[in-house]
Amino acid sequence: NAGVTQTPKFRVLKTGQSMTLLCAQDMNHEYMYWYRQDPGMGLRLIHYSVGEGTTAKGEVPDGYNVSRLKKQNFLLGLESAAPSQTSVYFCASSPYRQEYPEAFFGQGTRLTVV
């Protein structure tokens, strides 16, 4: 199993450009998440989805949009990139259970906005 796969792994954007990060999981998980990882800040939740066609805001949603048109894919969009969005982005997924909702992570996308 591939697990959780993120595309691309690296990207450099100019301020004002737009891009979409793709997250794909093959574990049939209901929940999917986008986090950003910054030094000293840990992992902060951007947006999440509890199922196909549903999305919700996390802790730091401003400047990002998401879509979950298919259960296996969760897209993160930056409409107008800013240097403050330079970060490592992690996608994760987890199954719906009452217990043991472990999160499975992708390998990360390193984004630099210049």
Add this chain to the structure above:
Amino acid sequence: AQRVTQPEKLLSVFKGAPVELKCNYSYSGSPELFWYVQYSRQRLQLLLRHISRESIKGFTADLNKGETSFHLKKPFAQEEDSAMYYCALSSASGGSYIPTFGRGTSLIVHP
């Protein structure tokens, strides 16, 4: 609101020394707590979870509800333990389980 606090950004020890990575949480209900580890240039992966009461790679963690803590311990650190460690809390929010992570502690084990 739920919160996870890891007070130490960096923990530096020598090989063979005991290690304790601190984690405190705030949550009004019954949380599920986890430790995740991220080795250099690798993805985050689950290390252990409190409900399993297991020991992974020599690490253990005990949930102390009175002190709202879930500290990660290992009696004898190894160089390969050097990594970033995240404490996480998973709670039901409107029927959904959303993991909240602490800021992470970087563990460096010197030879």
